Amino acid sequence: MIYVNGFACKSALGLNEDEAVKNLSEGKDICLKEMSGFLPGGKTAFLAEIPLYPAPLNRHDCRANRLLNECLNELQPLLEEIQGRFSPDRIGAVIGTSTSAITDVENEVLSAGGEHDGELKYDPRVSEIGNISAFISDRLAITGPSYSIATACSSGGRAFVSARALLESGACDAVIVGACDTLSRITVSGFFALGALDTGRCHPLSDDRAGINIGEGVGVTILTREPLTRGYVMKLLGAGSSTDGYHISAPEPEGKGAKTAIRLALNDAGLNPDDVGYVNLHATGTVLNDAMEHKVIRDVFGDRVPVSGTKHLTGHTLGAAGVVEAYIAYLIFRHGLKLPALNYLEHMPSHEFDDIHLVKKPEELRRPVIMSNNFAFGGNNISLIFGRNDCSD
16 A cells, blocks of 8 residues: 655645635635736736745756745654654655656746846756756655656646555655646647647536636645655555546547546446546547547546635646645645635536536535546646545555
8 A cells, every 4th residue: 555644735726725715615725816928919827836935056056946935844753753663775656747846947038138148147057957856856855766758737646646656566665755847938828829728717517617827836745655654644545547648738538548548447446337436537628629528527436526626726736736736635635625606607607517526516525536637748648546544454
């Protein structure tokens, strides 16, 4: 069994666990708002920038690593436990991202023509995808396997799968798992150019959905084969992944690859669809993704399992989505929260989705098993199943 020990996460839901619990329970956020400066022509869009601006780091300095460092600070007691039990070469790090330090590179390039007289002052190594996992290893003085994963919006979810493989193969005794993506002009304008950005508040799974809101997100947890003595623990019961390669950005319309990932996760966990208590959908709010995901849920779960999404509260945190949404499962288990509701659907049509069990008002979690799905560009699909620590293996 693989255990998920402790969790530190920051997103539009909140900067700490108490804040995230309150906002998840009330269906609110702290920082999704109309912002300018990310789109050409003075256009604005609803985005979420985490209202946290940590001091620069001595090495590997970039906004992503500053935010990751804040999470590491919160997990210090658990980090001390694994560093006391395992040698540095037995502790690994797997971090998901889609942008890494691109925000800092953008800012440097934009300022180069002015204050820097055309000369770029940043260390180019910081802009590498692998910089964020190298930072974790250096920060903690660990020497086990350490790498970053960049598979677009499934990056964070795939970090869990890779970490589990390191544990099950015997390569590691503990693995730091995390993800981080920060706001980027390239990302925001890119989704806008694709017609996938809702410049107002997004409304996933409604009939008049118009695209995503992008949000910053960062999260870190620790995976082990035996539970740690400190912090709350949940189980990683199963995982499934697939790559259908249908299109560079559009999902395969019938959700074949997504269904494969979900069924592989169920088989891996030894569960039937009806054993799942809740599915946190990818639910981006784009016309194509939500239509595809509707078919997937209808075909696998019918209307028997409650489903909803949480990106209207966090924004789409892109490469961090799998970790941010694993954190939501963690909060539901730890605090006995009701299932996140798509409360706006009480006032908006969603007839397209009448044949699945959408959570429109908060409901109790009736079975201690939560599935979290992320479906990325290029048909890169990941499905994770988490269980409350007292649920049967």
